[in-house]
Amino acid sequence: MSGVQHREVASGDDGMRLDRWLRSQFPGVGFAHAQKLIRSGQIRVDGGRAKADTRLEAGQSIRVPPLADAPARKKSPAEALSSEDHKFIRSLVIHQDDRVIALNKPPGLATQGGTGVRAHVDRLLIGLQGRHDERPRLVHRLDRDTSGVLLIARDRAAAASLTKSLKSRHARKIYWALVRGVPAGEGGRISNFIGPDAATRGETQCVLHQGEPGAVHAVSRFSLIDRAGTRVSWVKLEPETGRKHQLRVHMAHIGHEVLGDRRYLDVQNWEAPGGLEEGLYLHARRIILPHPSGGTLDVTAAMPEHMAHGFQLLGFDETLADASEPEDLSVRR
Structure with missing residues (x-):
C-alpha cells in the first residue's frame, strides 16, 4: 500500500474542479469513492478541506490518502486497444x-x-x-x-x-477540393444559412432561410487554383464558420459540387473524368493558428492516395497553391 501523496496542480489543470482533477489523476477512483474522499476531508488542498466543486489553481498542493482499497475502474472498450x-x-x-x-x-x-x-x-x-x-x-x-x-x-x-x-478569426483552415465545372471568376465568398434537410431527416444539410428551425449562419471563401478544361477545377476553400458539411453544401449551392460526394453530387448527364478513383475529393490541407504556449502552429497534411492520383491524372501541380499563399498566413486576405 502506498503512503500519503502530495501532488502539485499543473498549469494545464488550472481552473479544474477538485473531483474531476482527482479522477483524472487516479483513474481507478470511481465517482462515488472520489466524492466520499473529498467530503470526509481525506483530500486536502493546501492543507485545508475543500468541496468537490472547488476550482483548483496551478501550484496548489493536493494531499491524497493511500488509495490501495479504492475500487478499480474497469477498462472501457475505448481503452482496450490492440x-x-x-x-x-x-x-x-x-x-x-x-x-x-x-x-x-x-x-x-x-x-x-x-x-x-x-x-x-x-x-x-x-x-x-x-x-x-x-x-x-x-x-x-x-x-x-x-x-x-x-x-x-x-x-x-x-x-x-x-x-x-x-472559433475566432485568428485561425485559418485551408482545404483543397476538386469540384465539378469551373467557378466564375477567381473566387468569392459564400454567406448564407444552412441546417438539417428535412427531406433526409437531417442526414444531409441544405441552405435555409434565416429563422427557419435549425438554420445557422455559415461563411466560406473559395478561390480557383487551376482547372482541367471545363469539367473539373481545383479550388482552395476556407471556412470562416464551422458547420456540419459546410464546405460541401456551399459548393453544391453554387453549382460546383465536390467530386466523389455521394450526398451532394447528384447531377444528371454528368460524369467525372475517367480514371479517377473512388473517394471524396476534399482535404484539410493546412491549419494555422496561435499555439497554446505562444507563437504560431502551422501544420500541413499530405493528400491521401486517391487525391494525389487524381491530381496526377488531371495534371495539377500542388506547388501552384503554395506559391499563391501570402508570406503572413495569419492574416486573412
Missing part, C-alpha cells in the same frame, strides 16, 4: 509537441463515435497518451470521408486555447 490500434494511430501523427498533436486523418475514419460507428479517432486517442499525461482531447472534427489535418490537445488548458482560436 497493438495494431496503437501502431495505426501513431502512424497518423504529423506534428507533436508537449501541448498539441496533429494527425493526418485518412478518409473513411470517423472523428467521433455514433450509432453503428465503432472505429473512430476519439476511441484511438488513448493510444497517444503518455504514462503520466492527461488523455488527449479532440478540439474540432472532420467529416468521415474528409481527410487531412486534425488537431488534438494534450491537456485541458491547451484544449481551451485551441477551441477558442478555432
Whole structure:
C-alpha cells in the first residue's frame, strides 16, 4: 500500500474542479469513492478541506490518502486497444509537441463515435497518451470521408486555447477540393444559412432561410487554383464558420459540387473524368493558428492516395497553391 501523496496542480489543470482533477489523476477512483474522499476531508488542498466543486489553481498542493482499497475502474472498450490500434494511430501523427498533436486523418475514419460507428479517432486517442499525461482531447472534427489535418490537445488548458482560436478569426483552415465545372471568376465568398434537410431527416444539410428551425449562419471563401478544361477545377476553400458539411453544401449551392460526394453530387448527364478513383475529393490541407504556449502552429497534411492520383491524372501541380499563399498566413486576405 502506498503512503500519503502530495501532488502539485499543473498549469494545464488550472481552473479544474477538485473531483474531476482527482479522477483524472487516479483513474481507478470511481465517482462515488472520489466524492466520499473529498467530503470526509481525506483530500486536502493546501492543507485545508475543500468541496468537490472547488476550482483548483496551478501550484496548489493536493494531499491524497493511500488509495490501495479504492475500487478499480474497469477498462472501457475505448481503452482496450490492440497493438495494431496503437501502431495505426501513431502512424497518423504529423506534428507533436508537449501541448498539441496533429494527425493526418485518412478518409473513411470517423472523428467521433455514433450509432453503428465503432472505429473512430476519439476511441484511438488513448493510444497517444503518455504514462503520466492527461488523455488527449479532440478540439474540432472532420467529416468521415474528409481527410487531412486534425488537431488534438494534450491537456485541458491547451484544449481551451485551441477551441477558442478555432472559433475566432485568428485561425485559418485551408482545404483543397476538386469540384465539378469551373467557378466564375477567381473566387468569392459564400454567406448564407444552412441546417438539417428535412427531406433526409437531417442526414444531409441544405441552405435555409434565416429563422427557419435549425438554420445557422455559415461563411466560406473559395478561390480557383487551376482547372482541367471545363469539367473539373481545383479550388482552395476556407471556412470562416464551422458547420456540419459546410464546405460541401456551399459548393453544391453554387453549382460546383465536390467530386466523389455521394450526398451532394447528384447531377444528371454528368460524369467525372475517367480514371479517377473512388473517394471524396476534399482535404484539410493546412491549419494555422496561435499555439497554446505562444507563437504560431502551422501544420500541413499530405493528400491521401486517391487525391494525389487524381491530381496526377488531371495534371495539377500542388506547388501552384503554395506559391499563391501570402508570406503572413495569419492574416486573412
